[in-house]
Amino acid sequence: MATLNVNGKDLAVDADPSTPILWALRDTLGMTGTKFGCGQALCGACTVHLNGAPIRSCVTPISAATGQKITTIEAMASDRVGKAVQDAWVKHDVVQCGYCQSGQVMSATALLKTNRKPTDADIDAAMAGNICRCGTYARIRSAIKDAATQLA
Amino acid sequence: MNTTAQTSRRDFLKTTAITSGGLLMGVPLLTFGDAQAAGTLHTPSAWVHNADDNTITLLSARSEMGQGVYTSMPMLIAEELNVDIRRVKVAIAAPDAKLYGNALLGGTQLTGGSTSVRDGWENLRVAGAQVREMLISAAAARWNVDRSELKAENGTVLGPNGKKATYGELAEAASKMPLPVKVSIKDPKDFRIVGKRTKRLDTPAKVNGSAEFGIDVKLPGMVYAALEQCPVIGGTVKSVDAARAKSMPGVIEVVQIPDGVAVVADSWWRANQARKALAIVWDEGAGATLNDKAMLEGIRAASKSGRPLPIKAVGDAPAAIAASNRVVRAEYVSQLLSHSPLEPMNFTASYANGKMLLIGPTQWQDGAQGAVAKAIDMKPEDIGVQTTFLGGGFGRRIDLDFIVQAAQISKAIGKPVKLVWSREDDMTHDFYRPQSVHQLAASLGADGKPTAMTFRLTSQSVTGRVFGLPNEVPDDLMMEAAVAPYAIPAIHHDAIKHDAGLRVGYWRSVSHLLNAFANESFVDELAKEAGQDPYQYRMAMLAGQPRFANVLKLAMDKAASRPLPAGHARGIALMEGYDTYMAQVAEVSLDASGAVRVHRVTVAADPGRMVNPDTVEAQIQSSVVFGMGAALMQEITLDKGRVQQTNFHQFPVVRMSEAPAIDIILVESTEKPGGIGEPATAVIVPAIANAVATLTGKRVRKLPITADAIKAA
Numbered sequence: 001m002a003t004l005n006v007n008g009k010d011l012a013v014d015a016d017p018s019t020p021i022l023w024a025l026r027d028t029l030g031m032t033g034t035k036f037g038c039g040q041a042l043c044g045a046c047t048v049h050l051n052g053a054p055i056r057s058c059v060t061p062i063s064a065a066t067g068q069k070i071t072t073i074e075a076m077a078s079d080r081v082g083k084a085v086q087d088a089w090v091k092h093d094v095v096q097c098g099y100c101q102s103g104q105v106m107s108a109t110a111l112l113k114t115n116r117k118p119t120d121a122d123i124d125a126a127m128a129g130n131i132c133r134c135g136t137y138a139r140i141r142s143a144i145k146d147a148a149t150q151l152a
Numbered sequence: 153m154n155t156t157a158q159t160s161r162r163d164f165l166k167t168t169a170i171t172s173g174g175l176l177m178g179v180p181l182l183t184f185g186d187a188q189a190a191g192t193l194h195t196p197s198a199w200v201h202n203a204d205d206n207t208i209t210l211l212s213a214r215s216e217m218g219q220g221v222y223t224s225m226p227m228l229i230a231e232e233l234n235v236d237i238r239r240v241k242v243a244i245a246a247p248d249a250k251l252y253g254n255a256l257l258g259g260t261q262l263t264g265g266s267t268s269v270r271d272g273w274e275n276l277r278v279a280g281a282q283v284r285e286m287l288i289s290a291a292a293a294r295w296n297v298d299r300s301e302l303k304a305e306n307g308t309v310l311g312p313n314g315k316k317a318t319y320g321e322l323a324e325a326a327s328k329m330p331l332p333v334k335v336s337i338k339d340p341k342d343f344r345i346v347g348k349r350t351k352r353l354d355t356p357a358k359v360n361g362s363a364e365f366g367i368d369v370k371l372p373g374m375v376y377a378a379l380e381q382c383p384v385i386g387g388t389v390k391s392v393d394a395a396r397a398k399s400m401p402g403v404i405e406v407v408q409i410p411d412g413v414a415v416v417a418d419s420w421w422r423a424n425q426a427r428k429a430l431a432i433v434w435d436e437g438a439g440a441t442l443n444d445k446a447m448l449e450g451i452r453a454a455s456k457s458g459r460p461l462p463i464k465a466v467g468d469a470p471a472a473i474a475a476s477n478r479v480v481r482a483e484y485v486s487q488l489l490s491h492s493p494l495e496p497m498n499f500t501a502s503y504a505n506g507k508m509l510l511i512g513p514t515q516w517q518d519g520a521q522g523a524v525a526k527a528i529d530m531k532p533e534d535i536g537v538q539t540t541f542l543g544g545g546f547g548r549r550i551d552l553d554f555i556v557q558a559a560q561i562s563k564a565i566g567k568p569v570k571l572v573w574s575r576e577d578d579m580t581h582d583f584y585r586p587q588s589v590h591q592l593a594a595s596l597g598a599d600g601k602p603t604a605m606t607f608r609l610t611s612q613s614v615t616g617r618v619f620g621l622p623n624e625v626p627d628d629l630m631m632e633a634a635v636a637p638y639a640i641p642a643i644h645h646d647a648i649k650h651d652a653g654l655r656v657g658y659w660r661s662v663s664h665l666l667n668a669f670a671n672e673s674f675v676d677e678l679a680k681e682a683g684q685d686p687y688q689y690r691m692a693m694l695a696g697q698p699r700f701a702n703v704l705k706l707a708m709d710k711a712a713s714r715p716l717p718a719g720h721a722r723g724i725a726l727m728e729g730y731d732t733y734m735a736q737v738a739e740v741s742l743d744a745s746g747a748v749r750v751h752r753v754t755v756a757a758d759p760g761r762m763v764n765p766d767t768v769e770a771q772i773q774s775s776v777v778f779g780m781g782a783a784l785m786q787e788i789t790l791d792k793g794r795v796q797q798t799n800f801h802q803f804p805v806v807r808m809s810e811a812p813a814i815d816i817i818l819v820e821s822t823e824k825p826g827g828i829g830e831p832a833t834a835v836i837v838p839a840i841a842n843a844v845a846t847l848t849g850k851r852v853r854k855l856p857i858t859a860d861a862i863k864a865a
């Protein structure tokens with residue numbers, strides 16, 4: 001039985017050590033805000049933070065996360081930067097189908113935590129791993145800039 | 153999922169009795185987030201659920217897959233019901249084609265064809281007005297006053313001497329009033345909701361992880377399934393040795409169904425791991441020899457030998473072209489594509505006591521009910537369908553394969569089960585956008601304008617596959633935008649159906665993309681041959697087509713108002729689709745590798761009346777990016793019947809750094825509403841093709857327009 005620290009809580013996870021964090025979150029812990037899109041670190045839908053840095057939870061086994069802090073979309077409303085990002089997403093009505101957006105919010109939040117004034121190139125780099133099949137990129141870009149302004 | 157809705161699911165099997173009389177009495181609703189009404193529900197009509205705690209739930213009969221119907225459908229009802237759109241809840245309707253069928257799609261309860269607003273434009277306003285009148289009647293009876301003294305405003309009926317009652321207070325009495333047959337609806341100039349930029353109602357839940365997609369469904373006692381299907385679509389299981397898979401951790405059962413072998417486990421990860429331990433011998437079937445290049449050759453051959461179905465003929469174009477000494481001919485080819493919505497195919501099925509509950513992302517509620525009924529020999533009325541949010545659709549979720557599979561697995565094991573496909577399953581077992589070959593020819597007169605044009609499309613009929621349309625009957629969904637709006641004295645357009653052997657599906661914008669790519673590339677080629685500017689050339693042929701000329705001018709003026717950097721070029725294209733008129737200007741350059749970069753796209757659209765202009769803009773932004781992928785980077789290929797692309801590294805999707813700036817001009821219009829979920833997907837493709845031709849002097853006539861294709865042109 002592994003223990004994972006998710007959103008500040010230690011949770012017992014009955015899963016094999018090689019199980020990706022994604023599936024431990026979704027199927028074992030019932031936290032389905034983090035999405036499955038590709039399983040190969042190609043789409044970003046599964047993005048969570050590990051010690052604050054964005055990772056693809058679909059390819060990161062729970063054995064790599066023991067003793068470390070996992071943060072998911074479910075905790076963003078109570079995070080200053082995460083909340084600003086969510087508010088900007090609402091203000092710009094970013095979402096369409098919405099399936100990629102947990103991952104987009106996680107990547108954008110990680111960006112703004114380390115870079116309060118991201119340039120277009122910074123945004124391109126930080127968001128490169130997050131596919132939006134609905135093509136909401138223009139609004140994501142505006143929302144990130146807006147959130148940066150709000151946080152300044 | 154909140155507890156109320158969980159309960160409603162459990163209750164579903166006990167209480168469901170979808171009434172045939174037109175009311176939805178007693179049918180629990182699947183709603184999202186905290187949207188479930190807490191009070192007792194009263195259902196004056198199939199569209200409005202009015203609870204005595206003043207919660208009003210409006211039904212959307214269309215699936216929310218990003219296109220915004222979860223907001224736009226309720227806006228239409230709320231406009232006449234006179235309630236604040238921000239205060240209503242929304243639920244997706246259960247299958248009942250009588251109540252919720254789509255008149256534009258033959259009455260079936262299907263979301264597609266950019267029809268939602270067009271179909272709902274009047275119906276939903278009438279539905280809202282009916283309930284408003286029933287509330288007024290209830291208040292009139294309660295206060296014993298004449299209806300004419302009352303009005304309904306902002307969720308309250310107001311009467312003489314300050315009399316007031318909320319809709320909630322009147323809910324029960326109103327639901328007993330007869331449904332008024334004739335109601336008056338507002339003149340559009342009095343609209344307070346429709347036509348105004350309105351925030352999507354589903355955004356908050358979609359930014360905090362609480363929105364429930366099919367893949368997120370949880371039922372008590374639910375188990376998880378991963379399904380191994382034959383690598384050749386259509387192949388069947390000859391034999392299976394599941395011993396090793398069965399011994400793997402968490403595995404509960406291994407079940408054979410017609411489409412393959414399902415491993416059922418206590419988590420999806422374990423099911424999918426164990427699936428790899430299955431030893432299956434397949435009968436690969438007729439598809440085992442399919443190869444995309446040979447398929448294309450087959451289509452080309454059919455373009456000569458097949459039976460042409462008429463699209464439109466004026467004058468004797470073939471004779472005029474035969475007699476001309478200035479003829480342009482070109483062949484255009486479109487590739488196979490997968491839909492690849494970001495949420496892989498999945499569905500949850502729960503079979504117990506002769507009833508089946510299906511929960512998940514579908515574009516076709518009564519289709520799902522019917523297909524499952526047929527596949528496992530049940531009565532449709534014993535099958536409930538609840539629709540979650542769809543993590544993208546694009547036409548893929550019109551098909552029902554994954555729903556039937558989930559139902560078969562649940563029936564076999566007698567437990568609730570969630571079937572989830574991997575990305576690889578999804579990409580290799582799609583219903584693909586068919587390949588097409590267009591052969592176009594035109595003769596030019598002394599002024600350089602076409603005197604005659606012929607157009608032949610050869611492709612596979614999706615409608616034949618999905619709805620069994622007979623081969624000799626023309627498929628309207630192959631012929632969209634086949635006739636361009638230009639004034640040409642003689643034309644001869646036809647289409648040939650050819651089954652290339654792979655299963656095909658409706659893909660965002662369907663044949664608009666195929667036909668617009670050919671037509672709008674060709675008109676640029678004619679302008680070039682005539683030595684004329686492609687914009688002026690088009691304009692000269694658009695006399696009597698004011699909506700086309702208007703959008704073309706608007707897009708061009710806006711695009712041309714910015715200087716064009718060195719090394720960039722612009723391309724234009726226009727089209728009418730789904731009653732929406734649109735022109736686009738794409739500005740492109742080549743990067744160091746020779747690949748096309750799209751910097752900016754200017755779109756002018758005249759979609760008639762709009763319900764939510766913000767959604768219209770969002771759908772244009774979305775479609776431009778979606779179509780760009782098809783224009784530049786995506787292609788499905790087959791070898792020995794196997795789809796070669798398995799994930800996003802081989803079927804790339806446009807990413808943030810590649811997404812262009814998009815300028816949008818919306819034309820205010822009182823014309824009837826046009827569809828907006830799809831047309832921009834088609835128009836961007838020839839706009840890019842034309843820009844590339846202008847930039848490089850090389851015309852790429854086969855999609856996708858990759859660096860290699862440009863070099864080889």
Ligand code: FES
Nearest residue numbers: 037038039044058
């Ligand atoms: S699911 Fe992890 S990157 Fe796509």
Ligand code: FES
Nearest residue numbers: 097098100133134
């Ligand atoms: S909103 Fe649909 S994939 Fe991004």
